[in-house]
Amino acid sequence: AQSVTQLGSHVSVSEGALVLLRCNYSSSVPPYLFWYVQYPNQGLQLLLKYTTGATLVKGINGFEAEFKKSETSFHLTKPSAHMSDAAEYFCAVGATDSWGKLQFGAGTQVVVTP
Amino acid sequence: DAMVIQNPRYQVTQFGKPVTLSCSQTLNHNVMYWYQQKSSQAPKLLFHYYDKDFNNEADTPDNFQSRRPNTSFCFLDIRSPGLGDAAMYLCATSRDQGLYNEQFFGPGTRLTVL
Numbered sequence: 609a610q611s612v613t614q615l616g617s618h619v620s621v622s623e624g625a626l627v628l629l630r631c632n633y634s635s636s637v638p639p640y641l642f643w644y645v646q647y648p649n650q651g652l653q654l655l656l657k658y659t660t661g662a663t664l665v666k667g668i669n670g671f672e673a674e675f676k677k678s679e680t681s682f683h684l685t686k687p688s689a690h691m692s693d694a695a696e697y698f699c700a701v702g703a704t705d706s707w708g709k710l711q712f713g714a715g716t717q718v719v720v721t722p
Numbered sequence: 723d724a725m726v727i728q729n730p731r732y733q734v735t736q737f738g739k740p741v742t743l744s745c746s747q748t749l750n751h752n753v754m755y756w757y758q759q760k761s762s763q764a765p766k767l768l769f770h771y772y773d774k775d776f777n778n779e780a781d782t783p784d785n786f787q788s789r790r791p792n793t794s795f796c797f798l799d800i801r802s803p804g805l806g807d808a809a810m811y812l813c814a815t816s817r818d819q820g821l822y823n824e825q826f827f828g829p830g831t832r833l834t835v836l
Contacts, residue, residue: 612764617762640821651812651814651826651830652765652812654824659821704821707819712764713764714762715763
């Protein structure tokens with residue numbers, strides 16, 4: 609079974625500051641890991657994903673995430689927040705032995721202040 | 723643009739009155755999913771179709787049914803909505819099963835039960 613824990617349901621960050629969203633996972637098999645973003649009144653959009661290989665994954669809009677197996681973590685970062693980054697962010701895990709089911713975290717709402 | 727469309731965006735129904743939510747896609751994807759997302763919670767998979775094959779999650783209540791009359795359309799039927807069924811319902815599609823296949827989400831239908 610897989611599960612995801614996102615630390616912090618709300619994060620406030622100043623424009624230009626580092627964005628750090630935390631995600632820890634539990635998986636009995638090697639996981640695939642995903643970050644999705646949901647802007648107001650829109651569906652979820654894939655930011656980035658880790659499958660195999662390089663543990664530092666770069667995504668869209670300047671975001672990146674690092675898979676750390678020893679820490680069972682997949683934290684999302686962006687060096688400099690922009691007002692347009694205000695959204696809800698979901699971490700998800702999929703088991704490599706499954707048909708493709710994703711287990712989502714509860715989400716982190718990001719507020720960007722001027 | 724190819725996309726996932728959900729109608730209506732907002733649906734109000736009465737306790738116990740059947741309701742149908744609609745999803746259509748122009749991506750010609752084989753797999754369609756329905757998720758339930760309650761406030762401040764993770765999206766929860768209800769069921770998915772792989773082509774015409776219906777796959778129900780074990781913990782999806784019998785009150786929830788689905789139909790997929792063709793590749794493009796998928797419906798979520800709630801036979802007797804209760805107050806606890808008020809949520810955002812998300813439809814998603816993917817080209818095929820397997821975690822390599824990105825899931826594309828619609829904007830969701832927010833269901834209110836009075």
